[in-house]
Amino acid sequence: MSCATCQVPCAVDVAEVKSFLHAERAAFVADPGAAKQLAKIGAAKADSAVTAEELAAWTMVANLILNLDAVLTRG
Amino acid sequence: MHATNDFVRQITRRHFFGQTGLGLGTAALTSLLARDGMPLGGTLPGVPLGGALPGVPHFAPKAKRAIWLFMAGAPSQIDTFDYKPKLRELFDTDLPESIRKGQRLTTMTSGQKRFPIAPSIYDFKQYDNGGDGAYISELLPYTAQMVKDIAIVRSVYTEAINHDPAITFIATGREQPGRPSLGSWLSYGLGSENQDLPGFAVMTPTWTGRKEAQALYNRLWGAGMLASKHAGVALRSQGDPVLFLKNPDGVDAASRRRMLDSLRRMNARQQEQVGDPEIQNRIAQYELAYRMQSSVPELTDLSGEPASTAEMYGPDANKPGTFAASCVLARRMIERGVRFVQMFHRGWDQHFNLTGDLPKQCRDIDQPAWALVQDLKQRGLLDETLVIWSGEFGRTAYCQGKLTRKNYGRDHHPRCFTMWMAGGGVRAGAVYGETDDFSYNIVDQPVHVRDLNATILHCLGIDHERLTIPHQGLDVRLTGVEPARVVRELLV
Numbered sequence: 097m098s099c100a101t102c103q104v105p106c107a108v109d110v111a112e113v114k115s116f117l118h119a120e121r122a123a124f125v126a127d128p129g130a131a132k133q134l135a136k137i138g139a140a141k142a143d144s145a146v147t148a149e150e151l152a153a154w155t156m157v158a159n160l161i162l163n164l165d166a167v168l169t170r171g
Numbered sequence: 172m173h174a175t176n177d178f179v180r181q182i183t184r185r186h187f188f189g190q191t192g193l194g195l196g197t198a199a200l201t202s203l204l205a206r207d208g209m210p211l212g213g214t215l216p217g218v219p220l221g222g223a224l225p226g227v228p229h230f231a232p233k234a235k236r237a238i239w240l241f242m243a244g245a246p247s248q249i250d251t252f253d254y255k256p257k258l259r260e261l262f263d264t265d266l267p268e269s270i271r272k273g274q275r276l277t278t279m280t281s282g283q284k285r286f287p288i289a290p291s292i293y294d295f296k297q298y299d300n301g302g303d304g305a306y307i308s309e310l311l312p313y314t315a316q317m318v319k320d321i322a323i324v325r326s327v328y329t330e331a332i333n334h335d336p337a338i339t340f341i342a343t344g345r346e347q348p349g350r351p352s353l354g355s356w357l358s359y360g361l362g363s364e365n366q367d368l369p370g371f372a373v374m375t376p377t378w379t380g381r382k383e384a385q386a387l388y389n390r391l392w393g394a395g396m397l398a399s400k401h402a403g404v405a406l407r408s409q410g411d412p413v414l415f416l417k418n419p420d421g422v423d424a425a426s427r428r429r430m431l432d433s434l435r436r437m438n439a440r441q442q443e444q445v446g447d448p449e450i451q452n453r454i455a456q457y458e459l460a461y462r463m464q465s466s467v468p469e470l471t472d473l474s475g476e477p478a479s480t481a482e483m484y485g486p487d488a489n490k491p492g493t494f495a496a497s498c499v500l501a502r503r504m505i506e507r508g509v510r511f512v513q514m515f516h517r518g519w520d521q522h523f524n525l526t527g528d529l530p531k532q533c534r535d536i537d538q539p540a541w542a543l544v545q546d547l548k549q550r551g552l553l554d555e556t557l558v559i560w561s562g563e564f565g566r567t568a569y570c571q572g573k574l575t576r577k578n579y580g581r582d583h584h585p586r587c588f589t590m591w592m593a594g595g596g597v598r599a600g601a602v603y604g605e606t607d608d609f610s611y612n613i614v615d616q617p618v619h620v621r622d623l624n625a626t627i628l629h630c631l632g633i634d635h636e637r638l639t640i641p642h643q644g645l646d647v648r649l650t651g652v653e654p655a656r657v658v659r660e661l662l663v
Contacts, residue, residue, distance in 0.1 A: 109437055115455050116433045125424055134421030152421060163457070165438045165450045 101166040116160060118154040184440070203527035221400075221455075222362040226277075228632025233423065233662075234557040234595025235364070236642040237357070237631065238501050238512045240540055242532075243338060244385050244519030245588070247566040247581050249610045250291040250529055252307035252589040253325050256612045257608045258290035258568060264577075267570045270611050277332055280582040281520060281572060286569035288609070289579035292526060300600040310533040314591075318545055319600050320553075321593040322661050326604025326613040329564050329585045329620045334385045334520070337563035341620045342391045342513075343650045351395030353624060353642075356649050357631065358401040359394075359492075360638045364508030367462040368470065369404035373509045376408050376494040379535055380528035387515050395424055400452040406500070408492035412471050415463055424464075431461055431533045469501055483546060485538040495539035502546050505556055515590045520561055533611035544593050548622050553594045559588030568609040590623070596630035598663050609646035621655035629657040 105113075124131040131152040133141050142151055161167060216400060249255060262481075266286040280286070297304040300318040307315040314321075331337035336346035343350040351359070354371035363370035373392045378384065392403025396401060407414040418427050435454050442450040453537045473480075473489070481488040487495035494516050516536060523530050547553040564583035565588030573579075587606045593599065605615040625635040628649065635655060639646040 106440070108440060112433055113438055116429060119429055120426065127423075130421040130423065132421070136421060137419055156422070156426060158432055159517075160437075162435055163430075163434055164441070165447075165453050166441050169447075169449075170455075 100161050101164060103166060113160065116133060117153055117157050120156045121149065124149040124152045172429065177261045180312060189476040203426040224360050224567075227360045227638065229634040229637055230632055232589065232595070232630065232631045232632025233554075235555045236505050236508070236510055236512075236561065237557040237594075238505065238543070239514070239559040239561075240352070240498075240536065240543075241338075241342075241513060241515045242519045242536070242560070242562040243387060243449075243517045244334065244521075245337075245514045245564050245566060247291075247521055247525060247529060247564040248325070248533070248587070248589040249566065249568060249581070250525065251295050251308050251311055251533070252306070252323060252591075253587075253606055255306070255608055255610050256288070256567070258288055258449045261288040261367065262290055263287045263574060266567075266609065270607065272583075273610070274586060274611075275332060277583055280567070280569075283491050286567075287574050288568055289570035289574050289581065292577070300602065302600050303602065305602050306439070307646060310530055311537045313537045314519065317541050317544055317593075319589040320548070322597045322603065322616055323589065323656075324602035324603045324623075325559065325587070325589045325606055326607065326616050326660065327588050327620060327623060328613060329588075332334070332583050332585050333584075335403060336389070337583075339386075339388075339389060341561070341563050341623070343393075343395065344621070344624060348388075348390050349395055350647065351389075351397045351401070351649070352392050352403065352513075353559050353627065353649060353657060354392055354403050354513055355394040355401040356628070356638060357511045357633075359397045359640075360633055361510055361631065363510055365466075367466040368504065368507055368509050369459065369463070370380070370509065371401065371403040371513070372509050373403040373405040374497040374500065374512070374514045375405060375517055376497040376535075377492050378494070378516055379531040380518035380653050384517040385520055386654060388516065393511060397640060398452050399449060400455045400625065403511075406467075408497070413463060413467055416460070416467060418464070426465075427461065431457060438440060439530075457505045466507075469509060471500065472594055477589065480546075482643045485542065487535070487539070488542075494535045495542075497544040498539040501541060502550075502552075505547065505552060506550070521566065524578060525580055526578045539645045549592065556594045557589065557596065557627065558593045559627065560592075564588050565610070568611055584611070592627075592661065594599075594630075596662050598661055600663055602663055603658070616660070617656055618656065621650045621653065621662075625650050625655040626661060628657045628663065 128149060131148040133154040134155055136149040266288060293308040294309055295306045295308050297306050298315045298318045305318040329337055329340060331340050333344050340346045343352050358370040371392065375387060392405065394402040434457065438450050438454050484495045484499055487493035488499055490496055497514050501514060503511050518532055544553065545560055547556050566583040567584045570578040571582040581583055586593060587610060603616055604613065605616060606612060607614050628635045635648060635650045639648045
């Protein structure tokens with residue numbers, strides 16, 4: 097997150113992202129079909145060492161971070 | 172709101188509640204004020220676009236919403252509405268200097284040795300409008316059927332002689348870029364009636380005249396120095412109306428909601444640290460985007476429309492992206508409380524091959540524009556909706572390029588053009604303003620584009636001098652710094 101925002105993340109934000117990651121993990125573990133669909137998107141081939149659920153959860157985390165105002169608006 | 176004012180207000184609220192800017196206390200204040208109709212950044216998920224400014228509308232409006240059918244490129248008034256039979260005898264004679272009076276020329280005709288008159292080859296008939304009658308050319312047979320419903324103004328004028336400044340002028344009140352558009356002013360002043368759709372929607376339909384046409388710019392529906400959430404949202408004419416609205420495969424609404432909630436909290440903390448009011452706009456627009464994931468598919472799903480819709484709007488009604496299809500969508504948007512819909516139909520810049528292209532352009536819009544007015548009338552919405560039809564300037568009586576009996580071209584002409592209005596507040600059947608025999612100079616009842624905008628705002632209950640925003644020491648308003656009048660003779 098520091099790279100994307102050029103700021104050191106505060107503890108509250110780190111906690112927010114962690115809690116979001118956990119929620120997404122749980123959702124994708126409960127729905128592996130959805131995880132596979134999301135993991136399939138993209139030009140690069142998915143790393144076979146990572147499960148689809150893990151990849152999908154982190155994809156959503158990346159989606160969250162890349163949409164932050166701090167990322168979209170360079171300070 | 173003005174950036175510094177917003178920042179100061181945030182500090183005051185923080186101080187008043189004794190805690191950080193977007194904590195519980197401010198959220199409570201936000202919801203209380205939103206309920207009372209006071210404007211705030213719209214950080215609450217419930218009110219992304221916000222309500223009206225206090226005291227707006229300034230008086231009881233006749234119309235609550237408006238649709239502007241914008242004919243980008245400038246339709247020739249001489250071949251459509253401004254009947255000049257005396258020009259028939261003047262074919263291929265030069266435009267007298269006594270008429271031209273030194274009007275500047277564009278570089279497209281300034282090199283011509285002659286300025287021969289090109290009378291319209293189209294026939295005009297007079298139609299009963301409940302008054303003195305209105306002349307309409309054979310190119311607009313459907314519009315001719317509704318002269319009783321519309322007010323025609325033949326004496327609109329501007330100073331701008333090229334498209335970019337002229338269209339920017341009529342859309343934003345100034346020839347130079349940077350000012351808010353009419354739709355943004357309406358969103359700012361009146362707020363949105365439907366928090367699930369944009370308050371200001373824009374469509375850019377296809378056209379069948381010559382393919383090469385003047386470009387459009389998103390500053391024409393930009394918010395200028397108003398909060399960016401008031402900018403128009405343009406729906407695409409081909410494919411998905413809004414790009415990337417749908418969630419990717421595997422992402423459901425719950426996941427998206429979780430992401431947006433986390434995003435909002437993190438952005439809110441960012442706003443506390445940095446104090447940039449634009450972050451509120453970003454939060455509001457993401458919230459609107461989420462709602463649009465459901466509201467836009469519902470809006471664009473025409474399966475529930477009766478068969479009479481396609482019959483009324485014509486053969487293009489079921490072809491997505493056409494002007495006719497956009498008119499159907501415009502009516503649906505009005506039904507769903509969108510405050511302002513602006514449609515930019517391109518291709519009207521008939522510098523040459525007018526008799527080849529203009530009939531096609533007219534056919535694109537004639538029946539659908541008529542259908543839109545009738546449809547609103549039948550649904551009981553016309554009394555509350557203002558419909559506007561115009562280009563950005565007029566066209567010359569003299570020919571640009573080669574003049575023949577069968578074909579000609581016309582250059583830009585700022586000194587007079589024709590527009591029409593219908594609906595809430597408009598005096599139906601009126602014909603206002605007159606030009607000379609050459610459709611070159613206005614001889615009676617001139618209406619500057621400023622006056623037109625003042626009149627439109629008036630129909631919507633807004634005093635154009637009172638809806639302002641402080642910016643660089645000026646109280647900026649849509650009608651600019653020069654005097655502008657509401658044309659009361661056009662209104663009931």
